Each structure stands twice: as C-alpha cells, then as structure tokens.
Amino acid sequence: MELFKYTAHQLHEKLVSKEVSAVELTKNVLARVDAVENDVKSYITQTGDSALAQAEAVDAKIKQGQAISMLAGIPGALKDNICTQGIKTTCASKILAEFVPPYNATVVEKLMTADTVIIGKANMDEFAMGGSTENSGFFTTHNPWDLRAVPGGSSGGSAAAVAAGQAIWSLGSDTGGSIRQPAAYCGLVGMKPTYGRVSRYGLVAYASSLDQIGPITRDVTDCAHVLNIICGHDAKDSTSINTLVPDYTKALVNNVKGLKIGLPREYFVSGMDSEVERAINKAIEQLVALGAEYKEISMPHTEYALSAYYLLAPAEASTNLARYDGVSFGKRVEGNDIVDMYKKTRSEFFGAEVKRRIMLGTYALSAGYQDAYYLKALKVRTLVKQDFDKAFENVDVIITPTAPTTAFRIGEKANDPLAMYLQDVCTIPVNLAGVPAVSIPCGFAANMPIGLQIIAKPLAEETLIRTAYTFEQNNDYHKGFATLGEVK
Amino acid sequence: MRITCKDVANVALLSRLEFSESEIETFTGQMDAILQYAEVLNKLNVENVEPMAHVLPLKNVMRADEAKPSLPRELALSNAPEQEDGYFKVPKIMEG
Numbered sequence: 001m002e003l004f005k006y007t008a009h010q011l012h013e014k015l016v017s018k019e020v021s022a023v024e025l026t027k028n029v030l031a032r033v034d035a036v037e038n039d040v041k042s043y044i045t046q047t048g049d050s051a052l053a054q055a056e057a058v059d060a061k062i063k064q065g066q067a068i069s070m071l072a073g074i075p076g077a078l079k080d081n082i083c084t085q086g087i088k089t090t091c092a093s094k095i096l097a098e099f100v101p102p103y104n105a106t107v108v109e110k111l112m113t114a115d116t117v118i119i120g121k122a123n124m125d126e127f128a129m130g131g132s133t134e135n136s137g138f139f140t141t142h143n144p145w146d147l148r149a150v151p152g153g154s155s156g157g158s159a160a161a162v163a164a165g166q167a168i169w170s171l172g173s174d175t176g177g178s179i180r181q182p183a184a185y186c187g188l189v190g191m192k193p194t195y196g197r198v199s200r201y202g203l204v205a206y207a208s209s210l211d212q213i214g215p216i217t218r219d220v221t222d223c224a225h226v227l228n229i230i231c232g233h234d235a236k237d238s239t240s241i242n243t244l245v246p247d248y249t250k251a252l253v254n255n256v257k258g259l260k261i262g263l264p265r266e267y268f269v270s271g272m273d274s275e276v277e278r279a280i281n282k283a284i285e286q287l288v289a290l291g292a293e294y295k296e297i298s299m300p301h302t303e304y305a306l307s308a309y310y311l312l313a314p315a316e317a318s319t320n321l322a323r324y325d326g327v328s329f330g331k332r333v334e335g336n337d338i339v340d341m342y343k344k345t346r347s348e349f350f351g352a353e354v355k356r357r358i359m360l361g362t363y364a365l366s367a368g369y370q371d372a373y374y375l376k377a378l379k380v381r382t383l384v385k386q387d388f389d390k391a392f393e394n395v396d397v398i399i400t401p402t403a404p405t406t407a408f409r410i411g412e413k414a415n416d417p418l419a420m421y422l423q424d425v426c427t428i429p430v431n432l433a434g435v436p437a438v439s440i441p442c443g444f445a446a447n448m449p450i451g452l453q454i455i456a457k458p459l460a461e462e463t464l465i466r467t468a469y470t471f472e473q474n475n476d477y478h479k480g481f482a483t484l485g486e487v488k
Numbered sequence: 489m490r491i492t493c494k495d496v497a498n499v500a501l502l503s504r505l506e507f508s509e510s511e512i513e514t515f516t517g518q519m520d521a522i523l524q525y526a527e528v529l530n531k532l533n534v535e536n537v538e539p540m541a542h543v544l545p546l547k548n549v550m551r552a553d554e555a556k557p558s559l560p561r562e563l564a565l566s567n568a569p570e571q572e573d574g575y576f577k578v579p580k581i582m583e584g
Contacts, residue, residue: 434543
C-alpha cells in the first residue's frame with residue numbers, strides 16, 4: 001500500500017481506526033525515501049532510527065486508548081536551518097557541516113509534544129539564500145515533477161520531499177518567498193504566516209525582520225493542522241506576537257460568498273509565462289462564479305520592493321552571518337593572526353551566493369553608502385507596507401501568481417544572480433509588509449505545477465485558509481502525484 | 489560603474505572575506521549590476537517617509553528578571569573548534 005501518497009489528515013484517520021500502525025506508516029515512508037532519494041536528493045540528514053522510535057511511542061499511546069494529536073505518528077521533514085538537539089543542522093553550508101545544536105527550536109519542541117515523526121533534515125539553498133537549492137553547499141535537489149528542473153527554494157528539499165512521498169508534510173522558512181515558491185514549483189500548499197505568528201527561536205537567522213517558519217503540505221486541511229501545532233507566542237522570541245491562536249481547521253469552509261478579491265495589475269510583470277497568467281485569471285473567474293467579488297487594484301510601489309529587498313535582506317544577513325568566525329562553533333581554518341583566521345575560515349566555507357550577499361549587505365551598510373542604500377530601502381519598505389494597508393481597506397484578499405513561471409531547468413539561471421532574484425518578484429513584497437500569504441496549486445503548464453498566491457492582512461490566516469480551501473475543494477489540482485519515475 | 493574593484497576589495501576586508509583578483513573582478517561586475525537595479529529606488533521621493541526596520545509595533549519587550557536554567561557550559565562548548573579549561577580558544581590577539 002502506498003501510504004506515502006496520502007495526506008496527514010487521511011493518515012490520522014487510518015491510525016486512529018487502527019487500519020495501519022504508526023510504525024507501518026513510518027516504514028512505508030522510509031522505504032519510499034530509499035527508493036527515490038538518489039533521484040530527488042531531498043535530505044541532508046536522515047533520521048530513520050529516531051523516526052521509528054517516535055512511531056513506536058505513538059503506537060503505544062494508541063494501544064492504550066489515549067487521544068493523539070492530528071500529526072502524531074505522521075512522518076514529516078524539517079528544513080535544515082531549524083535547530084534539532086543532537087541532530088546535525090547545517091543550513092546546507094559547509095561552515096556548519098558538523099554543527100550539532102545543543103537545543104531544539106521552539107517549533108521542534110511543539111512538534112515533539114504533538115508526537116510527530118521526523119524523517120530528516122531537508123536540503124536548501126545555503127543559509128536560505130536562493131530560489132532553487134542550487135546554492136546548497138552539498139548538492140542540488142531535483143523537482144519530483146521533472147527531475148531536470150529545480151524544486152524551487154530556498155526550502156526546496158522540504159517541498160521535494162513532500163511532493164515525492166518522502167515525507168507527508170514539512171516545515172520550511174520564508175524570507176522572500178522560500179516556502180511559497182518551492183510549494184508552487186512542486187504542486188503543494190505552502191504558507192508563510194504573519195511575521196511573529198510562529199516563533200523564530202532556533203531558526204538560524206538569515207534576515208531577522210523578514211524570516212518566518214511555515215508549513216508545506218499536500219492540501220489546505222493539512223496546512224491548517226500544522227499551523228495549529230506550530231503557531232503561538234514564545235517568550236524566547238522577542239518578535240513573537242502575543243495573541244490567541246485560533247483553531248485554523250474551523251476556517252476550512254467551502255464558501256467564498258461575498259469575499260472581496262483584489263487583483264494588483266503590477267504583479268503581472270513582463271516576462272510572465274502566458275500559461276501562468278491564464279491559470280490565475282481562470283482561478284479568479286472560478287472564485288467569482290463561487291460567489292466572490294473581484295476588482296483590479298493598484299499597488300504602485302511593487303516594482304520597488306525587489307530592489308529594497310535585495311538591499312535589506314543582505315544588510316541583515318551581513319550582520320547575522322558575522323557569527324561564523326571560527327570561534328564558538330562551525331569550522332575553523334588556522335591563520336597568522338585572528339583576522340587572518342576569520343578571513344580564511346569564512347572564505348573557505350561560505351559559498352558564492354552567501355559571499356555575494358554578505359558583500360552587498362556590508363556595502364549597503366558601510367560609511368558613506370548607508371543613507372543612499374540601506375536607509376532608502378527602509379523607507380521604501382514603509383511605502384510597500386502602505387500599499388498593502390490601503391488595499392486591505394477595500395479587499396479581503398489579494399491574489400497574484402506565486403512566481404512568474406513554472407520550475408526552471410537546473411543550471412538555467414545559475415550564473416545570473418539578477419535573473420534568479422527576479423523570480424521572487426511576486427513573493428517579496430509580502431515579507432517586507434509582514435503579512436501572511438499562501439501558495440496553492442492552480443493548474444499545470446507543460447505538466448509542471450502552477451502556484452496561485454493568496455495574501456491577507458496581518459493575522460488573517462483564517463481568511464487565507466477559507467479562500468484556499470474553497471478553491472481546492474472545487475478543483476482536482478492537489479490530487480495529482482508527481483511522476484518522478486516516468487519523466488526521467 | 490557604480491562600484492570599482494578597489495571598493496569591492498575594501499568591502500571584502502570589512503566582510504572578513506578574501507578573494508583572488510579574478511574573483512574580485514567577477515564580484516565587481518555582479519554587484520554593479522545589482523546596484524544598478526537598485527537605482528530604481530532613486531525614482532521615488534522618500535524625503536518625508538519614515539523608515540521601517542520592522543513591521544510589528546513592538547518596542548522594548550521585557551520579561552521579569554528571574555533566573556532560569558541556561559545552557560550547561562559543556563553543551564555550549566560542544567561545537568567549539570578549539571577549547572581549553574572551559575573557554576573558547578582563539579589565536580593570540582595581543583602582542584607580547
């Protein structure tokens with residue numbers, strides 16, 4: 001039985017009804033990992049042994065008649081920038097190749113309390129900088145829908161693992177689209193919650209004012225279940241929002257009557273694939289037929305968001321990554337003196353994109369340039385946020401493509417950083433504004449999945465879920481399973 | 489050019505990174521292209537706009553000053569490239 005193809009909520013029913021055991025399920029997923037990992041390469045570290053122990057504990061609870069959480073015994077994957085005590089956490093960087101965190105991220109503590117099973121730590125672009133996993137310091141992950149294509153990034157391993165049946169759900173992190181874009185490229189549901197909704201404690205920092213952890217799942221129902229577990233205030237994260245977390249499954253309502261949708265014309269950029277544009281327009285028509293209202297809106301500062309992001313994120317990264325200096329953790333290369341040791345260590349173990357962003361950020365923050373670049377970008381960030389505030393005075397959700405194209409070929413953009421950055425044009429404004437957004441499957445172009453992005457106002461994840469669920473329940477796009485064996 | 493090889497070499501020092509001459513040239517070209525793209529921001533008048541470093545209206549998040557368990561020293565040192573007598577060990581930083 002191909003248990004690895006089911007959703008978490010379907011598998012939960014099978015566990016509770018004792019149709020299958022958690023150990024059987026975990027073994028089924030581990031066998032799938034063995035069968036396809038050579039082709040897909042989702043995982044940096046596999047944790048099969050501890051996964052089986054976690055599954056046994058869940059079976060014991062079920063046997064004793066105890067109630068179990070919705071994710072108990074359901075195998076998942078974690079992006080390798082989420083700290084796991086005693087399990088290597090590399091950020092796909094050679095500088096952290098041997099780093100074993102002495103503590104768990106708060107989300108990991110929450111998942112442990114919910115008795116989830118963790119299959120492994122997923123590949124990513126080094127320090128979450130990139131959109132394809134080609135910047136991983138170790139290897140590139142392949143898209144399960146076409147192994148010649150990238151899975152997206154930076155949470156590419158997290159997305160590929162779920163699409164290939166190597167995990168039922170996963171966590172990623174999203175600084176400029178790093179959950180939503182790989183979810184779109186792999187035909188999955190990926191949500192970036194409101195900034196502050198999920199604790200960042202134990203998430204290795206890239207750009208702290210933009211980073212947020214979120215789920216990648218096979219359908220909207222699973223997304224709601226994972227959110228229920230990972231959201232909430234955390235005293236260990238000073239940017240954590242202290243408001244009650246609703247039961248997100250209550251928002252799984254197949255009804256968009258009266259929902260006001262805004263379609264910002266600035267998001268339909270030149271260079272957008274016509275099939276993508278057609279799929280988005282068709283989705284809007286469908287939602288309108290289901291009772292939603294739609295109007296075109298203008299978000300005039302959209303074109304500036306990408307430039308502002310590529311100054312702000314590197315600026316924050318350049319300071320965050322100063323800690324990799326060969327002193328308290330990570331690798332060290334000996335030098336003539338301490339500065340030489342810093343330089344040799346960082347130069348040998350950081351990859352090209354990480355160096356590029358550290359350099360760009362250092363430049364944007366350096367004397368003489370800070371006002372021209374960093375300060376100006378912070379002001380533009382205010383204008384981008386105001387665009388969203390104004391839009392949400394008149395609409396409930398904003399709908400855009402998640403990315404201008406479907407997954408591109410491995411190597412296609414590897415030597416042109418700017419072309420790679422342009423893939424993030426639809427997702428980046430959301431991080432600058434701190435609002436929540438979800439990507440859901442909305443069709444295919446040449447057999448590759450297309451992602452639809454839904455954006456809502458801060459803390460309106462329930463509106464995202466209701467809109468996404470209604471669209472999903474009236475379509476079949478989420479039911480297809482990646483055909484990795486056949487397109488090879 | 490918005491940025492020269494000399495600028496890039498200086499930024500490399502500030503970033504505690506070192507590059508070969510050909511790498512500096514590659515970086516200079518790439519950074520110039522990215523900074524050129526960033527010049528689009530100059531089209532905007534932002535004189536009266538407040539900068540936003542952070543989206544949340546949070547300031548000075550405090551907690552009660554109570555002692556709580558912290559990371560044991562051995563664990564905190566467990567990833568150190570070099571350690572001695574319970575300290576992180578680094579190359580000599582002062583003369584004499």
